[in-house]
Amino acid sequence: MTTGPEPTDNLAALLRAGTGALTRRWIELAAAPLRGRLTVAELERELTELFRALVAAVESGSRDLQSEPYAEVRALLSDMSRHRARSGFTPTETAVGVFTLKQALFELVDRAEIEGDLREVLAFSLLLDALGLLTFETYAKAREEVIDEQAEQLLELTTPVVKVWEGVLAVPLVGTLDSARTQVVMEKLLESLVGSGAEHAIIDITGVLAVDTQVAQHLLKTVMAARLMGAECTISGIRPHIAQTIVGLGIEFGDITTKATLADALRHALTRSGVTISSGRG
Amino acid sequence: MTPPAAREEIPITADEDVVRVRQAVRSYAQKAKLSLVDQTKLVTATSELARNTLTYGGGGTAVVEFLTEGRRSGVRASFQDDGPGIPDVDLALTDGWTSGRGMGLGLSGARRLVDEFTLDTGAGQGTTVTVVKWSR
Numbered sequence A: 001m002t003t004g005p006e007p008t009d010n011l012a013a014l015l016r017a018g019t020g021a022l023t024r025r026w027i028e029l030a031a032a033p034l035r036g037r038l039t040v041a042e043l044e045r046e047l048t049e050l051f052r053a054l055v056a057a058v059e060s061g062s063r064d065l066q067s068e069p070y071a072e073v074r075a076l077l078s079d080m081s082r083h084r085a086r087s088g089f090t091p092t093e094t095a096v097g098v099f100t101l102k103q104a105l106f107e108l109v110d111r112a113e114i115e116g117d118l119r120e121v122l123a124f125s126l127l128l129d130a131l132g133l134l135t136f137e138t139y140a141k142a143r144e145e146v147i148d149e150q151a152e153q154l155l156e157l158t159t160p161v162v163k164v165w166e167g168v169l170a171v172p173l174v175g176t177l178d179s180a181r182t183q184v185v186m187e188k189l190l191e192s193l194v195g196s197g198a199e200h201a202i203i204d205i206t207g208v209l210a211v212d213t214q215v216a217q218h219l220l221k222t223v224m225a226a227r228l229m230g231a232e233c234t235i236s237g238i239r240p241h242i243a244q245t246i247v248g249l250g251i252e253f254g255d256i257t258t259k260a261t262l263a264d265a266l267r268h269a270l271t272r273s274g275v276t277i278s279s280g281r282g
Numbered sequence B: 001m002t003p004p005a006a007r008e009e010i011p012i013t014a015d016e017d018v019v020r021v022r023q024a025v026r027s028y029a030q031k032a033k034l035s036l037v038d039q040t041k042l043v044t045a046t047s048e049l050a051r052n053t054l055t056y057g058g059g060g061t062a063v064v065e066f067l068t069e070g071r072r073s074g075v076r077a078s079f080q081d082d083g084p085g086i087p088d089v090d091l092a093l094t095d096g097w098t099s100g101r102g103m104g105l106g107l108s109g110a111r112r113l114v115d116e117f118t119l120d121t122g123a124g125q126g127t128t129v130t131v132v133k134w135s136r
């Protein structure tokens, strides 16, 4: 990304002299593909600020986007890309914001409206390529975040409390349990206990990746609350690596019944309610 | 032969960042070929530390790194904040002690779950906790 060791301020001078014409044309070009999904005023504010930061960075003599003088440029660009990604713009529509500056510069140099020698223009072009790549990277990251969030929201909506037997409810917990979601699920379970009058609840954690103290605390509180409501909870599906980790943390489940599998837990609940089950093995 | 040096920095400012830390640590742990038990132990320990950074440190930064040393590989995760710091480290590392409403097992538990544990803190100094887990 660095184009030469000797610092040149020529490029900065060129950009500074052309500021008016350049930003005007840049905004014009960048606005076209966005077709009004971003107001021109917004775009103008963004690009003017980016241009100012860019000129200041170029003035330092460095052409390396990763260097200290470019910190503000990187930050502005990241914000811009993240915002675009979150607002549903495509990666191309996002990167166009950077690459159109190149086009604006080429046009103006071509029409001799601003003076620039080839070396400067090339150096700047390389720098803009690096900026474009950074845009893509940030965009991709932001999209991933959006997808993660959506996946989590979906999980929250789809966590089912099911009646597995007369008087027995079960709730399977899946994935990464952050506090917010565990809380939602637990509240839903307690509500369902009230609604159904069930006397047993099974919380199955087979699908849970890790149980930390916060998740454990939610589990324990739910079991206690269920007891106060006259229902007995069983926790099932504690796999060996989770069990070892829980022990390592020092969490004690006290007198709470735990079972290896959901089926074991169900058998336990039914036995407690006086249902006789004949073994499938016999 | 040597795997590329890998390092990731994750800002911790909200709940979902704790999830992000867990996911990053898990993928590093897999890359370091930790067993499933060790992966889970490390992920859980870092979940505790990231949450402390958020809750008590007022937010901060996690750095996750891939390590190699001879034939073994490992993962280092450090959590740094500029919060109030911990005035009494022994107390904070006591099982069951919490200044908030937690179980008081995060710090002490995390220490038991990893191979190396360093805590650099003091009243008014912020807090940095670093943990390492190696493949065996």
Ligand SMILES: Nc1ncnc2c1ncn2[C@@H]1O[C@H](COP(=O)(O)OP(=O)(O)O)[C@@H](O)[C@H]1O
Pocket (backbone or CB within 6 Å): A213, B048, B052, B053, B056, B057, B081, B083, B084, B085, B086, B092, B093, B097, B098, B099, B100, B101, B102, B103, B104, B105, B106, B107, B108, B109, B127
């Ligand atoms: N990053 C931190 N900054 C300040 N204090 C902390 C930090 N991490 C932990 N502590 C202190 O150590 C105590 C014990 O932490 P921990 O074992 O995780 O238990 P808990 O999170 O349940 O309170 C906390 O209650 C808090 O007072």
Ligand SMILES: [Mg+2]
Pocket (backbone or CB within 6 Å): B048, B051, B052, B102, B105, B106, B107
């Ligand atoms: Mg804690």
